[in-house]
Amino acid sequence: MKTLRHITLxxxxxxxxxAFYVGKLGFDLVEDSAQPEQDKRWVTIRPPGAGPQATTILLARAATPEQSARVGDQTGGRVAFFLSTDDFDRDHAHFTAAGVTWVRPPVDQPYGRVAVFADLYGNLWDLIGPVPGGACVG
Structure with a gap:
């Protein structure tokens, strides 16, 4: 069996x-370990309630001009991440109250209710939840 363990942001x-992902979005901090020999940290997060085997996001600090140029535009303006929720209205309201910037308002699609938000760097995320009376794609 193969699993996707980490993705890099x-x-x-x-x-x-x-402060954004844990403080505003409520993600769990999984690990924050100093890597002094490389002058960096190993920082991983995951959505709350995702469980210990869930894929984590590795927060990788840009260390070169090329990497810095890609902060906030890792996918050329496309939605980069898809955050599934069991309660769209709850999480949409929480994110709005936390000051998250919505790029596209909620709409109902055949696969669920979806809205697009930008993270603190401009990367685009879908928040996807169930349509009332429908199913949620995760």
């Missing part, structure tokens, strides 16, 4: 990224 600064 290039960030400008560890602490500002943690």
């Amino acid at each position: 290039v960030v400008r600064d560890y602490d500002e990224a943690l």
Whole structure:
């Protein structure tokens, strides 16, 4: 069996990224370990309730001009991440109250209710939940 263990999200600064993802979005901090020999940290997060075997996001601080140029545009303007929720209205309201920037308002699609938000760097995320009376794609 193979699983996807981590995905990398290039960030400008560890602490500002943690303030957004953990502080605003409510993600869980899985690990934050110093890597002094490489002058970096190993920082991983995951959505709350995702469980210990869930894929984590590795927050990787940009270390070169090329990496810095990609912060916030890792996918060329396309939605980069898809966050599934069991309660769209709850999470949409929580994110709105936390000051998250919505790029596209909620709409009902055959696969679920979806809205697009930008993270602190401009990467686009879908928040996807069940349509009332329908199913949620996860």
